[in-house]
Amino acid sequence: MEQSKKHTQWNSIIFALVHGATYLPAVWLLKHYVFGQFVSVIIAIVPIITFSIFIFKLIKAFSVLDEVKQRVQLEAVVIGFSLTAMLMMILFLLSLRNISNAGWFGYGDLVCYCWIFYFVGWFISKKKYGI
């Protein structure tokens, strides 16, 4: 049972790495080479597929956590989502007045902020429950 839990958790970590290993090369390829539209779409979709598998494995890993750790994850996701939503709202409102910095707040940056906010939430929640 314990072995199976560990296996499930390792699976999610492995697929996070697999996603990273497809996302970063996809960014690099699309940034530095010119491909046809079809090839570009395929390159863009590959990391999305690996991300979907990663999320599936992550949800499975959450289900084998004990209830305190599940609560920590839930709060981390809620805090992460809320901060991301707040950032999107402020960027939208500022964009109405053409106040924005694409160099700091492009789509790619937003993905990074989203993950940073999740880890901020995780840290806050871990502190709250002392785990």
Place this chain on the structure above:
Amino acid sequence: MKNTIKVERAKKNWTQEDLAGKIGISRQSVNAIETGKFIPSTVLALKMAKVFGTNVESIFQLEKQD
């Protein structure tokens, strides 16, 4: 909500790690419950009562503000 998990553990001479192993959660989670930072589900409370050989009410008690 207050609890007597620490007392019950002391009676059995169990560490948090021992209790955690018996009810299938992590040591950190036992600590979070024991210190009152997290209120466990009914299932977990019943599991605790079972391993301590007592009932849930003797481990968890409501306080005035609850």
